[in-house]
Amino acid sequence: MDKNLQQLLEDERKELSKQDALLQEAERILIKSRLSEKNILNNLKFYNSSFEFLDEDEIEQEKIFTQAQIKNLSKKLRLRFLPSQHSASDIPYEAILKIKELNKTYRKDLKHFKIVSTAKFFTTANENVPAMLFAQTLYGNYYLVHTWGKSFNKWRSVKFFALRNFESLFTSLFLFTLAETLLMPNHLLTTDTRAGYFSLYRMACVFHLLILNAAFTVFGLFSTHLNFSESTWNDVPKQNQK
Secondary structure (H helix, E strand, O other): OEEEEHHHHHHHHHHHHHHHHHHHHHHHHHHHHOOOOHHHOOHHHHHHHHHOOOOOOOOOHEEEEEEHHHHHHHHHOEEEEEHHHOOOOOHHHHHHHHHHHHHHHHOOOOOOOOEEHHHHOOOOOOOOOOOOEEEEEOOEEEEEEEEOOOOOOOOOHHOOHOOOOHHHHHHHHHHHHHHHHHHOHHHHOOOOOOOOOOOOHHHHHHHHHHHHHHHHHHHHHHOOOOOOOOOOOOOOOHHHOO
């Protein structure tokens, strides 16, 4: 069954390690100390800007996500995580109403919003593209304000696996080359009729085909200007740069 963006992001949160949780708690303690009465004068600029962020102690905990969780999801599904002003698509009116309600309920003037969606969302107006709107919290995390658009196909993460980073690209290349070699009949590998199916000839073929496939892949990446999701997840698409 296909999952919407919020469900996929919740899956990412379940994988949060204990070490990451401890780092988050340390950050919370540090921020709280800066907002304590005796430190307000020393951190007046930060205190004044605090009204632009949500306080995690006041809002629903299940809707709070870390940047690391959002980054992992973006890498897996080849998404972008960008400030809302870069959006080329309209933000639903329901999301605007939720922002107004948050401002009224918590006496805030929220200004720091980000959106998770495909690169297409930031280059072409499209209401059906899945997207999530986040408001930043005092602790550098993100509160999920609204989700809209259709669900992603469950094979999307598989489709873009090779483009996550260099390691995933090499893994995909190796598996493809291995499958390619295993499907080859012996007579295409050698004229030696005594050679068995699993022989040095087949091993050598894997090595040479891997080099050939790698060369074609690198050429394809350069010619199409494709970059790894690891480096583009928070980059503004070129079509939308001003």
